[in-house]
Amino acid sequence: MAREGESRSFRRKFCKLCLDKVERIDYKDDRRLARFITDRGKIVPRRISGTCARHQSQITEAVKRARILALLPFTTDQYR
């Protein structure tokens, strides 16, 4: 994930979804959503991903729906 190091001076994080002009995030779009969950299946917080509030809340809802439909994992524990 985009972790800004100190050395990287002051680079502002930006919302990738705003850049792409994404209007709505679909819960069926599991490939796009996969970018916003960690490898443990957690939703990446805004402070890490830099997503704007609007898109973050859409991501959250979409991820939760996708989890119900087993498109995304709740956790990866069961495969260990």
Add this chain to the structure above:
Amino acid sequence: MKLYETTIIYDPSLEETRINEEIDKVTQPITAAGGEVIDVQRWGKKKLAYIIRKRRDGTYVHVKHKSPPTLIAEMDRRFRLNESVLRHLSIIAPKDEPLPEVLPGEGGEPDAMATPAPAVVED
């Protein structure tokens, strides 16, 4: 009448004909209640992100429909009683209509079984 999207995951062992029957069981009450079935998509057999009732795969069916809200509760009840339904989800479809239709996992997952391009059937 509201616009809904219902996604159902069926037991992967069900055959094509059984799936068709099951879909009928979903669509018929909709039209009977004065609703309208707008689109039926068959996503085919997909790998589940986690095991549900000891199944690793599921047959996905996605239905867009206009229905009276009371029917959704009834649908939910029937899905729960139906042993061949692994999972189901009904949501109110987003208002501002046409969003680019994305089928989950389109060529995304590393070789997610030999599913010959999720069959989209329009009725």
